[in-house]
Amino acid sequence: MTDPHLWWYVSRSAAIVAWTLLTLTTLWGILLSTRVLRVADNPAWLRTLHAHLSGIALLMTFIHVGSLLLDPYLRSQGFGIAAALVPLSSHYAPLPLSLGIVALYLMAAVGLSSLAMRLLPRRLWKGLHFASYAIVVLVAFHAATAGTDTGTGWYISLSTAVIVATAMAVIVRQFVGSAAAQRRRSAAKTRQSAVRERIPVRVAALRQRAEDVRGVRLVPLTDDPLPPWTPGAHITVHLPNGLERRYSLCGDPAERHSYDIAVARSPDSAGGSRFIHDWLVAGQMLEIDPPRNNFPLDAAPDYLFVAGGIGITPIMAMIASLPASRNWELLYIGRTRSRMAFAESLAARYPGRVTIYARDEHTERLPVADLAAHSTAQVYACGPAGLLDALAAVVPAGRLHLERFVPVDRRAGLRPSPVQVELAGVGSFRVPANRSILDVLEAAGAPIAGSCREGVCGACELRVLDGTPLHLDSVLGDAEKDAARVMYPCVSRSVTDRLVVDLVD
Numbered sequence: 001m002t003d004p005h006l007w008w009y010v011s012r013s014a015a016i017v018a019w020t021l022l023t024l025t026t027l028w029g030i031l032l033s034t035r036v037l038r039v040a041d042n043p044a045w046l047r048t049l050h051a052h053l054s055g056i057a058l059l060m061t062f063i064h065v066g067s068l069l070l071d072p073y074l075r076s077q078g079f080g081i082a083a084a085l086v087p088l089s090s091h092y093a094p095l096p097l098s099l100g101i102v103a104l105y106l107m108a109a110v111g112l113s114s115l116a117m118r119l120l121p122r123r124l125w126k127g128l129h130f131a132s133y134a135i136v137v138l139v140a141f142h143a144a145t146a147g148t149d150t151g152t153g154w155y156i157s158l159s160t161a162v163i164v165a166t167a168m169a170v171i172v173r174q175f176v177g178s179a180a181a182q183r184r185r186s187a188a189k190t191r192q193s194a195v196r197e198r199i200p201v202r203v204a205a206l207r208q209r210a211e212d213v214r215g216v217r218l219v220p221l222t223d224d225p226l227p228p229w230t231p232g233a234h235i236t237v238h239l240p241n242g243l244e245r246r247y248s249l250c251g252d253p254a255e256r257h258s259y260d261i262a263v264a265r266s267p268d269s270a271g272g273s274r275f276i277h278d279w280l281v282a283g284q285m286l287e288i289d290p291p292r293n294n295f296p297l298d299a300a301p302d303y304l305f306v307a308g309g310i311g312i313t314p315i316m317a318m319i320a321s322l323p324a325s326r327n328w329e330l331l332y333i334g335r336t337r338s339r340m341a342f343a344e345s346l347a348a349r350y351p352g353r354v355t356i357y358a359r360d361e362h363t364e365r366l367p368v369a370d371l372a373a374h375s376t377a378q379v380y381a382c383g384p385a386g387l388l389d390a391l392a393a394v395v396p397a398g399r400l401h402l403e404r405f406v407p408v409d410r411r412a413g414l415r416p417s418p419v420q421v422e423l424a425g426v427g428s429f430r431v432p433a434n435r436s437i438l439d440v441l442e443a444a445g446a447p448i449a450g451s452c453r454e455g456v457c458g459a460c461e462l463r464v465l466d467g468t469p470l471h472l473d474s475v476l477g478d479a480e481k482d483a484a485r486v487m488y489p490c491v492s493r494s495v496t497d498r499l500v501v502d503l504v505d
């Protein structure tokens with residue numbers, strides 16, 4: 001025989017589970033939004049769990065209401081659909097029931113808005129989500145006053161636990177959340193000022209390093225040391241003619257009071273290398289950006305360095321940084337020996353390790369790609385696009401590290417689609433197909449700075465918190481970017497409809 005209290009049991013159990021889950025998911029959502037759980041950069045499963053807890057809480061609430069309507073005792077007392085769904089229409093505890101009914105509608109609205117999150121303006125979705133606080137309060141009052149067992153010991157214990165958890169959520173939101181937001185704002189400000197902060201330097205010396213290669217030594221204007229750098233790093237030089245150019249540092253990283261660069265005269269110069277060769281004089285003031293490294297040298301047992309022309313500059317610093325016991329070999333290729341900067345000094349200093357290959361001295365080409373493909377060493381290469389493309393075609397990506405002067409066109413045949421980009425702590429932005437993510441973020445006032453705007457310098461780097469970027473840049477290998485969870489928004493887009501990104505510290 002069926003227990004006459006069956007629906008009462010179902011109703012009470014569902015209500016308690018719903019109340020507990022609602023509190024948990026609200027607390028969980030607060031921890032997510034305030035990034036207390038951001039140690040792992042909010043992986044997707046954290047939000048999935050939040051969504052599932054909310055969904056089950058809503059389902060349990062429907063079961064709670066449905067079982068009340070099925071309860072024969074309540075039905076005999078005139079409790080029907082109107083009493084269950086219309087506020088203030090019940091004879092029994094009209095106010096407590098009304099609180100529960102309003103909470104139910106709000107829960108449904110929050111749930112539906114979350115399902116339609118991608119269709120709704122971010123502000124509307126967020127505003128509706130804030131209703132969760134009201135829901136928790138309404139449910140707490142409803143649950144504490146509407147039940148027939150509200151005075152029992154176990155019920156009071158459970159109520160106390162849930163209300164304490166709710167109070168904790170509010171405390172977390174108010175104190176930890178606002179502290180985290182404050183930290184984000186001040187970090188953004190710091191980054192913004194760092195982005196804008198250029199370093200004034202003076203040209204201390206100019207030296208011809210080879211035919212059409214001019215060495216430039218830059219020193220600070222004060223006694224303060226220059227920012228530290230690591231082999232493979234470059235600086236952006238802001239020239240007086242308004243151009244900005246990136247040059248690899250080729251000196252000694254331990255020397256903190258000067259930066260050395262070497263600049264090849266480009267036959268197609270748009271004014272950068274021509275200015276440095278024809279107009280730059282000792283004593284002239286310039287501005288530079290702090291060094292950044294998109295071509296870092298990782299620890300490995302063996303290295304094969306491949307330099308084409310002026311691509312020798314970052315390799316110089318790498319070689320100088322290696323301990324004498326480390327195995328390495330350099331293939332240095334150029335048109336003529338007279339145009340190959342540092343060739344003689346490298347060959348003299350590292351006999352047996354350096355192959356200088358001046359093309360005008362040979363009838364056959366050096367099979368660089370084959371040598372690299374058959375080596376087991378980590379290959380670090382910098383030089384013209386043809387050389388780097390040949391290496392990329394045969395050397396496995398895990399062994400190949402490239403620094404490009406000019407970007408690879410990876411957009412051929414691609415039809416960009418709009419993407420919703422959320423920049424943590426700043427806002428959410430719709431990026432149309434015909435604009436870059438960087439353009440839209442800059443226009444919105446985000447503290448992010450582009451430089452080359454063609455995906456080679458790495459200045460616009462963003463951290464990817466959620467979503468899958470479509471890498472179209474020429475900075476680092478795609479696997480390296482995915483492993484580091486970074487992207488370059490001046491050219492790259494998104495595979496997913498939505499990307500959540502953050503500025504890089």
Ligand code: FES
Pocket residue numbers: 449450451452453454455456457458459460461473475488489490491
């Ligand atoms: S601005 Fe240079 S990589 Fe984006």
